Amino acid sequence: MAVSTLKIENLHVEIDGSEIIKDFNLEIKGGEIHAIMGPNGTGKSTLASAIMGHPRYDITKGNVWLDGENVLEMDVDERAKAGLFLAMQYPSEISGVTNSDFMRSAINAKREEGNEISLMKFIRKMDAKMDALEMDQSFSQRYLNEGFSGGEKKRNEILQLLMLEPKFAILDEIDSGLDIDALKVVSNGVNDMRSPDFGCLIITHYQRLLNYITPDKVHVMMQGRIVKSGGAELAQRLEEEGYDWIKEELGIENEKVGEKEQEA
């Protein structure tokens, strides 16, 4: 099969009438890992939520294509079925639904009726992936994210990634709240997914994650759009010098989105 492509074209996103994402363009191919870096408040999470179909985010212009199919015309569950996965910056807690039931439903939702994963296969896979992520088996019977620490939630998001095996994943601040050991475990999980059938967009404002997951491309986001792109060396430079040099180079005074207009 041909390599998959996720293409974001001239995307504009509004929240409550104010434009947060402006003319955002990005193309990711299967096998590639891209990173979006940027200071807080530059629209990174808005981008991720809009692509996944969060109802609060109003897409006023542009398109998102997954292998030539219009993602924006799909329902949220159709997006998952088509192979998109989002690990949220702040995962929700769902009381009364065990982690294990949630994951099995999510896997089966992507499969045809009558072709559900067998309970044995599911358990074996979940055990193996939890081992790989150094998660205690008790997490499979706990309610989804309820009472999980920040780091445990992040591990659990990566567990979902490994269980669901999407074509494309968007990982929003998957490194926040992780100590260095957990960071390595989570990074190994993402690296294990690397294959021509998997493309990934990692959103982070710290470079340290990119010491463990080497991105093919790095993009800097300011004012709701990509203002600079480069290779892994760009992340290294940001670690050493911060973001100010980019602002100077491009004549950007306020990198945050939505504030400049308000001040003016």
Ligand SMILES: Nc1ncnc2c1ncn2[C@@H]1O[C@H](COP(=O)(O)OP(=O)(O)O)[C@@H](O)[C@H]1O
């Ligand atoms: N749910 C929301 N309601 C209102 N404004 C929002 C909401 N989400 C984001 N914004 C606005 O969009 C800006 C960008 O936020 P966000 O996408 O979370 O940035 P980042 O992830 O880069 O820190 C925020 O500063 C805020 O003004």
Ligand SMILES: [Mg+2]
């Ligand atoms: Mg964010």
